[in-house]
Amino acid sequence: MTKGYCYILTNKNKTVLYIGATSNMERRINEHKQGIFPKSFTKRYNCTLLVYxxxxxxxxxxxxxxxxxxxxxxxxxxxxxxxxxxxxxxxxLNWIDENLELRKLNKN
Incomplete structure (x- = not known):
């Protein structure tokens, strides 16, 4: 069975809320942050902050x-x-910091 995640994103002014679900949280949040889907709601309204x-x-x-x-x-x-x-x-942000630390440890 595959784990799943439900999440809420917002923009920097915390005026817009976006709710989504995924089976791969880290990948999906990175997609939102990078704005790889140019016509998506999250790209249009700059929803990149994972708040829940x-x-x-x-x-x-x-x-x-x-x-x-x-x-x-x-x-x-x-x-x-x-x-x-x-x-x-x-x-x-904790994931990003943890992943950078893991990459540094793996290189040494």
Missing amino acids: FEEFDCVTDAFEREKQLKAGNRKRKIDLINSINPEWYDLS
């Missing part, structure tokens, strides 16, 4: 959660983000 995510044992559960979150109102989404990340830090 959930991990699931099954990717289909992640897609169900995505639908559930998209159906909710903005206040619920903001409350959900604030429950784990009240400063709205970019949670993916």
Whole structure:
């Protein structure tokens, strides 16, 4: 069974919310950050900050959660983000730092 992730991205002014789901979180977030899909919502509105995510044992559960979150109102989404990340830090920055450290260790 493939793990799945449901996540919320925002822009630098924290005015736009994007909800997505994927089976490969790191790859998908990097795609958003690099803007490789020029006509996508996240590219158009510069949603590159990962402010919330959930991990699931099954990717289909992640897609169900995505639908559930998209159906909710903005206040619920903001409350959900604030429950784990009240400063709205970019949670993916830790991955980038960890990956750079691992690459440095592997080169030595």
